[in-house]
Amino acid sequence: MSEALPPGYPHLAEADVVLRDGTVARLRPIRPSDAEGIHRFHAGQSEESIYLRFFAPIRRLSERDVERFTNVDYVDRMALVALIRDEIIGIGRYDRIAPTSAEVAFNISDHYQGKGIGSVLLEHLAAIAQEHDITRFEAEVLPQNRKMLSVFSDAGYEVSRRFEDGVVMLHFDIEPTAQSLSVRFAREHRAEAESVSALLHPRSIAVVGVSRRERAIGHQVMRHVLDGGFTGEVYPVNPEADRLLGVPAYPSITDLPEAVDLAVVAVPASAVPGVVEECAAKGVRGLLVISSGFAEEGEEGTALQQRVLRVARDNGMRVIGPNSFGILNNDEGVRLNASLSPTTPPAGHLGLYSQSGALAVANLDSAARRNLGVSVFLSAGNRVDVSGNDVMQYWVDDDSTHAVGLYLESMGNPRKFSRIARALAMTKPVIVVKSPMEEVPGHRVRSTTVRPHAFRAIMAQAGVIHVENVHQMFDAAQLLLHQPLPEGNRVAIVSNSHQLGTISAGSAAAWGLEVTHGPVSVRTEATPSEFRAAVDAAFADEQVDSVVVSFIPPIGAVEHDVVEAVRYAAKRSSKPCVGNLLGMRGVDTGSLVAEDPGASSGDVPREAVPLYAMPEDAIRALGLATQYGRWRTKDKGEPVVRDGVRRTAARELVDSVLAEYPEGRALTDDESHDLLAAYGIDLWRRVEVASADEAVAAAEEVGHPVVLKSLSPLVRGHSLLDAVRVDLTEPEHVRAAFEAMDARLAPLDANYFVVQRMAPQGTSCVLGTVEDPLFGPVISFSLAGAPTELLDDIAYRIPPLTDVDVREIVDDIKLAPLLHGHKGATPVDRAALEDVLGRLSLMSEDFVEIASVVLDPVMAHGKGASVLGAQIHLAPPLRRKDPGRRAMT
CATH class of the missing domain: 3.30.1490.20 (ATP-grasp fold, A domain)
Incomplete structure (x- = not known):
């Protein structure tokens, strides 16, 4: 089919998008072969819609008009069509009318209006137009066409209007603004959250591949759905049975009495595409593919997996899996266990996401053993479609989820992950277990060129709590869910063992916690009342933000009394508490002791105290919670803005170089000087x-x-x-x-x-950016010299940056004291250094063609920051994983 595509057809403009109701549509450039589809689309429109679009009652388009509509040059004239089930449901186009401006128009199917199709077409057309040096859109809209007027007015652009000859004339610049980006991200969030919600809150389920054999996967999933008390309708699908597990069975999806919300697929891999096509024909909304034998098996399985994805997306469906362990929703109104796990954790407020099937089992088992309640669990398997980013979008608004834990083997879109995780972490802790950055069979991911600790820096930038394993994830979760966030890093340590207190104090120091009370050691045989008095004193100390209690039970001692003493004190304080009782781990949810007669009526009892087997575990969890609390309350800053930026001049230089050298090349000194100058960076002549x-x-x-x-x-x-x-x-x-x-x-x-x-004497720095295949633009900062390179003392951030990000990237390196007047040296001009970093970040964000920039050396001194050398390399543009338009990856 690609051979029949017209010259210049822009493949990179193709995209799958999630609509406002959570369904999926396909966006692609229009083709001459769409002529018949255009006729069908127009014939299905109401007279009112036709008049609002064409300002005339045109019942059938002429062949000449259709030919003009479907034949574009994809530069000066561009058109996109939105499709579901290969039928056109929306059309958006622009026509250049001046060197930097174009007229834009839309036509949305009557049957699909209200789903945000016009808005997403506008986003994509604006992004494409900017790539061709168009900076302004104009539109003519009839005043009664309120829906189309709202598409423009609600997009976040500064729209000017005038009324002329009975038509509203609209004009607006299409360069992204803070408002337009906010609107785009909000729409993306609502759509993706709705699509995941539909999968997790189905009203009806079909389980395809249910066997009479008890050990068969389909049989197990069906039994778990029934035993879990699912509140909706359940339909087993098996062509050879009338009833299964006491429920009427159906030969195929097409024989079901209704179009179900979710189809759980547990058939051999080779049969999955056929099942998906049946689901599409029946109008099933989403798929959970338990079946294995796809990309994890090699190239043939990868091709099969892509076929499943294409059929699903072309028909508006989302897919969990394949090779998924299943999903779980403990909401009382759903009670869904469509997983391979016969036992589930109690209902609670921890959301869990896992790519690994084996660790999915461990996750649920560990949560259950720790008495840690779970709201939602989702196993992504090969993550062909629904990813951790999608599930985080859902969790942002899910009132049942108060903290989330994610186990990631790979990451398809780190830029989007960083953006969504940052928004989620503003209200809910995000705990991530991430294996080393390497390609995992079955998971679609690009390779990365940045150093491994860049990923950790990027997660810290987003407020994500990064842990090494599942054990540490649950350690942190049980504290963050059941105790308040620490207001500072001052801790009290109370123990009945001097050795335990010493270990706890050393671990606290390693995590940046200051022991301001204790370690207090009561005698080993202390009574519960003595222990309670010591704990109460720790909580009462105004110089304490958190309390650590460590206890070794002597022979014959009753641990319950100790836990009761800790709970008694903790429930009357707003300070967090962690308990270390050797050999115990989990969440204590025992009954509260009788109310203290002296307590005020406003006291709110704590539900639980997190317990840990070792003091190091308790302190690590407290240290992570303290770091997160500090991030959550700190000033996040404002987006970097710099005066004197001349993007048009930079664009002309980049385009001229790549026009002559399509494969890319390094810039000369003069070219580097001119490019940097366009962003207000003065490269000293050499x-x-x-x-x-x-x-x-x-x-x-x-x-x-x-x-x-x-x-x-x-x-x-x-x-x-x-x-x-x-x-x-x-x-x-x-x-x-x-x-x-x-x-x-x-x-x-x-x-x-x-x-x-x-240059003036100062500290030699290296500022850089690289267009990474996985992360997109990555900004780096370090001091020049072998010690920095050998120690890997380099700080990283992902644009767009805030002024706080720029300040923190300088402070993140271990050698930062050398910039601040170390041993009597003159402190450098931080403002000048940060100004260069901010300008570099803007340039890297604006130009995907800039493969790398190394400013070396940048001499930071007391009166400025002198850029003495630059190596800049241009390359053919990659498609960023988080482009300037909504698109599924």
Whole structure:
């Protein structure tokens, strides 16, 4: 089919999108072969819709009009169609009417209005138009066409209107603004949350592949659905049975008495595409594919998996799996256990997401053993469609979920993950177990070029709590769910063992916690009342934000009394408490002790106290909660904005280079200077020299004092080779330096020299950005030199940045004290350094064609930050995983 596509057809403009009601539509550029589809679409429209679009009662489009509509050049004239089940449900187009402006128009099917199709078409057309240097849209709309007027007015753009000849004339710039981005993200959130909600709150379920064999997967899932007390209708599907597990069975999906909300598929992999096609024909809304044998098995399975995805999305369905362990919803109105787990944790407020089937079992088992209540559980399996990002969108609004835990083996869209996780973490803790950044069979993910700790920095930027394993995830969850967040890092430690207290204090220091009370050690044989008094004193101390209780039960002691004493004190305080009772782990939900007669009526008892088997576990959980509490209350800052940015000049330079070198290349010094200057970054001029005479002349040109240095990568940063001479104030000094360095470096073929004006003495920094295949643009900051490279002391952030992000990336490196006047040195001008970082982040966000930028060195000193060197490489643009328009990955 691709051979029949017209010249210039933009494949990157194709996208699957989630509509307002949670269904899926396909967006793609229009094709000449859509002519018949356009006729059918137009014939199905009401007279009113036709008049509102064409300002005339045109019952049938002429062949000439259809040919003009379907034949576009995809640059000056662009049209997108939205499809479900291969039928056109919406059309959006623009036509360039001036070098930087275009007229835009939409036509949405009467049967699909109100689903946000016009809004998503506008987003995509605006993003495509910007790629072709169109910066402004115009539209003509009849005043009675309120729906279309709202598409423009609600998009977040600054829209100007005027009424002329009975028509509303609209004009607006299409460059994204804070408001338009906010609108786009909010719409994306509502749509994706609704699509996941439909999967987790079905009113009816079909289980396809139910066998009479008890050990068969379909049989197990069906039994678990029934035993769990699912509140909706359940339909087993088996062509060879009339009844299964006491429920009437049906030969196929098409024989069901209704179109079910969710089909659970547990048939051999080869049969799954046929089942999905039947589901599509029946109007099933979503799929949970338990079956294995797909991408985890190799190329043939990958092709089968993609076929399932394409059929599902072309018919408006979302897919969990394949190779999923199942889903669980403990909501009393649903009571759904469509999983392979016969036992489920109690109902509670922890949301769980897992990619690994094996660890899905461990997750549910661990939660149940810890008495940790779960709201929703979802196993993504191969994650062909529904991902952790989608489920986090759902959790943002789910009142039953107060904290979430995710086990991620791979990540398909880290930029979107960071954005959604940040929004979720503002109100609910997000705990992530992430295996090393590597490709996992069955999971669609691009490779990454950034160092492993960049991922940890990016999660910290989003407020995510990163842990090493499932054990640590539940340790953190049981504290975050059942205790208030710490207001600071001051802790009290109470124990009946001096050794336990010492261990706890050492662990607290390692986690950045300050022990301001204790460690207090009561005697080993202390009575519960003595222990209670010590705990009460810790809670009452105004210099304490959190309390750690460690207890070794002596022979014959009753641990219940100790737990009761801790609970008695904790329920009367707003301070969090963790308990370390050796050998015990989980959430204590025992009955509360009798109310203290002296307590006020406003006291709210705590539901539970988190218990840990070892003090290190308790302190780690408390340390993570304290870090999260600090992130949640801190100022997140405002988006980076810089004056003097000339994007058009930068675009012209980038386009001219790639037009001549489509495969990309490194920029020359002059080109680098011009590109950086367009973003307000002053790259100091340097003059290449090949002789002593040229060096002397260059020094006179740029002005003394100067620096003479080699550009060879063999010697840059090499402390044992003489590759730079500084503070050359006289011509003879320049000549002598050149001759000496030339003699020394010529045998190494490293005698490539430049002369540059001498910068003020300061701290040499390296600022960079890379367009990573997985993360998109990644900003980095470090100090120059071998120690930084050897210790990997580099800080990272993902744009778009806030002013707080820019400040923190500088503070994140271990060598940051060198910038602040270490041992009497002059502190550097932080504002100037942060200004360059902010401008670099804006440039990297704006241009996907900028493969990498290294500003090295940037000399930070007391009166500014001088950019002395730059290496910039352009490359053909990759499609970012989180593009400037809503799209499913």
